[in-house]
Amino acid sequence: MIEVKKLTKKFGSHTAVDGISFTVNDGEILGFLGPNGAGKTTTMNMMTGFISSTEGEVKINGFDILSDPINAKRQLGYLPDVPPLYGDLTVEENLKFVCDLKGVKKSDRKEMLEEICRIVHIEDVYKRLFKNLSKGYRQRVGLAQALVGFPDVIILDEPTSGLDPSQIIDMRNVIKSLGKKHTVIISSHILSEVSAVCDRVIIINQGKIVASDTTDGLAGRADNHVQQVSFRGSLEKALSSLNQWSAIKDISIVDEKENSVYTINVSGEQGTDIREIIFASFAQAEIPVLMLKPASDSLEDAFINVVNGAYDEVITDSEEKNEEVEEVEIIEESVEVLSEDEEVDE
Template sequence: MIEVKHLTKKYASETAVNDISFTVEPGKIYGFLGPNGAGKSTTMNIITGCLAPTDGQVLINGYDITEEPEDAKRFIGYLPEIPPLYPDFTPLEYLTFVGKAKGLRGAELKSQIDYAIESTCIGEMKNRLIKNLSKGYKQRVGIAQAMLGNPEIVILDEPTVGLDPRQIIYIRSLIKKLGENHTVILSSHILSEISAVCDYVIILSGGKVVASDTLENLSGSVENARITNMTVRAEPETLKGVLSKIDGITEYEITETKENGVYNIKITVEADADIRDELFGAFARLGAPVYKLAPETVSLEEMFLRLTNTVTPEEIEEGLSDNSEDVYYEYDEIDGDEDAEDNIEIEDDGDAEDNRGIDDDEGPESIGDTADADKETGDDGENIGDGENIGDGEINDDEVTEDEDIEETEKKDEENKS
């Protein structure tokens, strides 16, 4: 269980997280939702011990993440927004490295790597260099490392950013699977992602918690009035007569349908009023067929916009329409009479590859070099550079696609390892 108490984080005069408190119960998938800049990633980093709070406390199963970090972090697996991968390692080497860093050894290490590889379906890629993998596979390797050590809590920060639709579907399925054995906290600003996988939602805006509940309860608490929609075959005067006699109705709107004699009715009722039984019975006694009778629920998008005090989609479209002339005028006025293209200076210093700023000496060529370096500093850890064949994870080609051409990727692997 995670307890966040009066958490605050300030950067100089800016407050990123402002006195927030909430509790994460075991066995659920929590959605951490909010617009960009709401404080989601900052809160995640504090919960995982990667960032110190200005004030407040975070308890992981009773351990203070600031005062007792080693004990608290044993319960957490974390995937940051940018996965902490070593591009010159293979997934197998990388997972072995992370497992040993978490204190795993021998049969337990092999067993957990096997499980992580199988669960994330990276078996066919385990001996390929990480830098040659697609973004989707890199994300899976990141999730696999978060699973090592069998943590009770898995925290994922924006796990589907930059993925294509099929990869997103796969990652969402993987998150649901993780939720069967772990408490999962998923940070995202993608509404459909939260509604698809989460049991509980915590919404942040401006560094504060503005809502914390299930999606069903949140949709009912956004406003006091509720709307019921129905479709009935009856004369308009009959409809008005029935509706005027039912308590709890504050207003209604009757509109014609394409079918003669059939009408749609939009009924606004008082808070917590449920008049469906009474409506159906009243029209049934008159012999008026009811084709539809259902409450109108507030969409997650509308709920999010209201809770975060964001403009509605209609207001955005209206604003774009109203300001279209101003936008074009601003482009026309760039640097007076000169064309914008004439003001763009491009300095050609050679091929783009020469300007990447990549230092080939920045990291070890293989994990074996890391082990050798450890030996020189007196570390007794066993050499893990052999990359023994661990795990027989399978991948379903119908569900996922590999962005790299297989033959080209294998050539890159051979060149990089030579």
């Protein structure tokens, strides 16, 4: 478990991170999102002990990263945006050096490194110089060094930066597999990657947390009033069926393919979810729907809205809200008990 409380970092008069607090539970994959310059990397560096905080605390499995750094750092592995490895050493030599730094017993190293190489798929480059590897393999080896000692917590800063689509998919699959045995934090500004692998998302902007929710919960806050539909059949019949509904305000043709396959954008009133209306219309017209989705990436919309301050309050997930309700109920019960006691005393 990771506990971050009122974490702050100031560089002179500039506040890079401004009193953020959050918790990451065991076995959770957390996405740490934000635009460039939001304070993501600074937060990662404080959480891993690379730099000290101005205020606040970070605890890794109960160990404070500043007051008990040795025990805290034993609990975590870190892959910064540039893998911290030596170009003139082979992959094997780099990983064995990390074993020395982490104090891994020599009797355990061979079996452990074989398993790590299998997890991140670097067996075929194990004897090669690190500087001769492609960007994708360098990231994998960087992830391998973070896994040395099999720490409970893995922190990854932009792990897919600079990778091609195939390499991104490979890295995504590795991260998913890590989530089965480790607590993982991924810092990124690539929404598709976070959406694909993370259980929960925290969005930071200008050094402050502006949202904390599941990916589905955050995406669900985006408006569903514009939907894109692909179907096979009569365009005229489809348009006629949709136009029966007063909630439908606009329809535009996006694409037309062979075999009478059309893609259209259907717009409703702002704040209205028109998906049920669309399905009902096409069912009534007996036209098969091939695809229905928001006209734009809903998670992307939510991210933009949050960063641009479209919401008046910080978005928090439903679990936190439920805990707040329970706390209020407990307080109210305590007040009632105290009031009864006072009446008895009188």
